[in-house]
Amino acid sequence: MAIIESARIGALLERDELLDGLRTALADARAGHGALLLVGGEAGVGKTSATRLFFEEADRDAIGLWGSCDPLATPPPLGPFLEIVEGAPAGLSDAVDADSGAHAVAMALLAAGQRGLPLLLVLEDVHWADEATLDVLRVLGRRAGGTRTLAIATYRDDELERDHPLRVLLGDLATSEGVRRQRVERLSAAAVVRMAEGHDVDPAALYRRTSGNPFYVTEALAAGGDDVPATVRDAVLARVARLGPHATAVVEAVSIAPPSLDAGSILAVVGEASESIDECLASGVLRTDDGGIAFRHELARVAVEESISPARRLAMHRSVLLALTDSPRARSDVARVAHHAEQADDREAVLRFAPAAAAEAARRGAYREAAAQYARALRFGDDLSPGDRADLLEGRSRACYLADDQTEAIQVIREAILCRQAQGAPLEEARALTELTDYLWCRGYNGEADEAVARASQLAAGLPERRAHAYVFHTQALEALGRGDLEASLEHARRALELGERFGDETIAGHARVTIAGIHARGDLEQGIDLLEDAVESARRQGEHEVAARGLNSLVFRGIDWKRHDLVARYIDDAVEYCTEHTEDLWRINVLAVAARWALDRGRWDDAVGYANAVLDDPRESPWTHHEALCVLALVRTRRGDPGAREALADAIVVGVPREEEFAHVDLAAARAEVAWYERALDDVDAATAVMLSSELADPTAVVRLQLWRRLAGLESDTGVDSPGPFGLGLAGRWQEAADEWAEASCPYEAALALSQTDDVEALRQAHAECLRLGARPLATVVARKLRESGARDVPRGPRAATRANEAELTPRELEVLGLVADGLRNADIAERLFLSTRTVDHHVSAIRRKLGARTRGEAVAAAGRLGLLEDR
C-alpha cells in the first residue's frame, strides 16, 4: 500500500548515519565494550522506526529484547521489562518476575549477553519511564561499558522540563564512559519530496507545513486530498474521518487505553463494531502489538483521545474498566486498571486497585509512582475510616520520603498521625511518630523530632509488645545518642534489636545492630569496627541497602573521631561506592559532605573541592550537605587566595539550615570570620562572630573557636575562657602548644596558622614551608613578611604545582587501582576485578592522575614508579 510504503521510505531516508552508529555500537558490544545508547529527537521524528529497522536487521546477531514505556500519568513500575520477560533469557525473566528491584534487573541484563550472542535491549520512550526503570538505566549507563550488552533508549528530547527525572539521569550519566548519544533529525526537503512521490500534493507546501517531521508527513499523505492539514492533529483526524463509523468506534476505544487494548476488551467496549478491527489495521491507523491492538504512533492516539467528548470518554473508561477487572490482567497490571478506575470515576475500583498498584511500585523501588498511586486512592478516600485513611497516608508519606520529597512526606505523616489519634490506635500512632521523627531529623528539625520521640515512647509504654515497639525503641536510641547519653542509647538499641529479631523485622534489627556497633566504636575503635563491618556485611547480604549505607557512614564518622585517617580514606571510598551502586543518594551526599570537611582539615584541598562539588552537583533536597560543601569551598578559596569565597558563603546562607543545627551555624560563622580576616575586613569578623556568641551556645568549643577569630582580628575577645584543646591554647596565646596539638590532630593548615602567630624565627620558617606545601598563598605572604621583618634571609618563594603534586596522598583504594593500571588493565577490567562499576574506576583513575600531576595513565605509572608508590605490592 502506498501509505505504508511511504512510511517505510520515510523511516529509511536520511538515517544512514544513525544506523551506522547503531551497528558500530552493536559490534563494539560483541567485542565486550557494551554501551547505553541514548537516542533523542522530537515526537514523530522517527526514533522508533529507525531503531525498529536496526533491531530487525540485528535479529540473528544478538538476543533482541524490546520494551516500551507507557504514556500513563502513573506508569507501572519496571513496565517495559514486564513486557520483555517472554522470550528473555532465564536469569532475566526470573529477576523481573520475582518482584525484583532495579539493581537486580540491571545486573541480570548485563549478565545476559556475556555468553553466546550479545544482548540488544531497546527501551522506547524513556521520557515516560517510571522511577525504577530510570534506576535500571542509571546502572546500565554506569556499567554497560565492560559488558556485552547494548541498551538503546529512545526519548523525546524536546519535552524534558528542567526538573524532569530523565534530565536528572542524563546529567548523572554525562561523564560515564559507557554512555553514547545520538540524535534523530527532521527530514530534508529532498526527502519529503521523495516521500510525496505518487501523491497529489504540493511537495513544497508539504515540507513547509511539516518542517520535515516524518510522522506528520506520513499522516498528511494518508489523509489524502490536495491540502496539507494545518496541524499534526488535523492530519490524524482527517485520516480517521475516512474510516467507517464502526472502525471509528474501534479507534476511539483503543485511544483511551494506552498502550494497547486486547480484542476481547474492544468487543466489550464497542460491541459488534469490533468487527471493524481489520479495517483499522488495513488502513494503517492501528497496528497489532504484543498485548493487543495499538496506535501506530502516540501522537495519533492523543489526537483521537482528545477529540472524544468528556461524557463519552467516561462511559468508555467504565466499559474498559469492567472488561479489565474480570480479566487476568487486573492482577498483573494493576497500575493500568487503577488508571481506568480513576478515569471512570469509580470510587470502589480506585480504592481497590490504586493501593495495590502503589504497593507494587514501592516494592520495586518506583517511589514516585507509588506516591502518585497513594495520592490517587486518597483523592477518593474522604469517606474512609480513620484507620484505612492512615494506612494510605503512611504509605504515601514513606514513598514521598524515598522519592526525595521530604516536605510532602512530613506533611502527610502528620495527617496520618491525626488519623491514628481519631482511630484510637496508640501503637500505630507511635509507629507513625517514629517515621515523622526520621524525616524531621533528616531536615535538621531536632526540637520537634525530640518531642515526637517522647510522645511515641509514652504511647507505646505499657502496651503488649509488637513489632512497632522495635521502631519506637530504636528511635529512642537515636534520640539518646543525639543527647550524648550512650548508656541509654545502647539499652534502647538492644531492646530494638531483640524485638526486631523476635518479630522477624530485618530492617529495624539491622539498624539496631549498626547503632549498637557505632556506640561500641566510640569506646573502643578496634572492637567497634569489627562489629560495624559485620553489621554492614549482613545488611549487604540481605539487601538492606539503607542499613548498609548507614553503617558505612558510621565507619567514616568513627574513623574521624579516632583520627585513623588511613581507615577513613578507605571507608569514604567504600561508602561512596556502595551508596552510588544502590542509589542511596541521601547517604551518599552525606558522606561526601563529611569527606569534604575531612579533606579540608587534612590540607588535601583538591580532594576537598572534588567532594564538595560532588555534593553540589546533586539536585536532591538536603540542606546541611549543601551548606557544608559551600562552607568548605569558601575556605579552600580563601586559604588559597582564590576569588569566590564570599559568593560561596552567600550561597550557603541562601541554602539555610534550621536554627537547631547549631554546629552548622557555628561552622558558617567561623568560615565567615576566616574569610573576612584574610580580607582585613575586621568589622565583618566582628559581625560574623558577635551574633553567634550573643546566643547561648551548647558546645563550649564553639565559643572558643569564635573567640579565637576575634583575638586574631585584634577585636575585643574574652580570653578568660579556659578551655582545653588547640582553640583554647590559641586563645590563651600559647601558640606553639596549639600548633603541636593541631599537628597531632593532622590539621596542617591550622598548625601553620598557629605557628604564624609566634615570634620564633624557626617556627615561622616551619609555618612558611607548610604554607608553600599546601598552596596557602595569603598566609605564606603574611609569614614571609614577618620573617623578613625579623631579619630572616633566604625566605623561599612558592613551589610549583608540579613539585606540589609529588606530595601525592593516594588512598589505599587508589593505590590498588594504580597497581592494576600499572599491570596494563583497562578500566573495565579493573572494574570487574574489584567488583566496582566502570564509572567508579574512571573516578579513581582521574583522581590518581590529578594527584600525580599526570596527564596520561602512562605518566601516572611512571610518576608512581619515581615516587616508589608501587614497591610494596
Place this chain on the structure above:
Amino acid sequence: METYVILRRAGWRTADDLAAAAERSTTEGERMPDDVAWIRSYVLEELDGSVGTVCVYQASSPEAIRRHATAADLPVDEIVKVADTVIVRTDPAPVAA
C-alpha cells in the same frame, strides 16, 4: 562562566618550555570546554631570565582553573576575578611574530 586573570610568574626556564606548556594547555582545555576557555596571554620577561605569563581565562570556577593547570602542569601564583573589561586599543601585534 566568569573571567579571570591568572599570574604565572617565572614559570618556565625558557621560551621553548613555555611553548610546550602552551600546547599542553590547549590539549587539556579542549577536554573541559564547559569549564575553561583560554582567551589570551601576555608572556613576561622575568628579571632572572626566566619566562612568566599573565593569562586571561573564562572559567566556571577558580577550582576549574586549578584543575586545568594541574592537568597541563602549569604553575599558578594567583587567580583574580575580573570585574569589568575596558578595552582602549586592540592588542599590539604579537612580539614574537
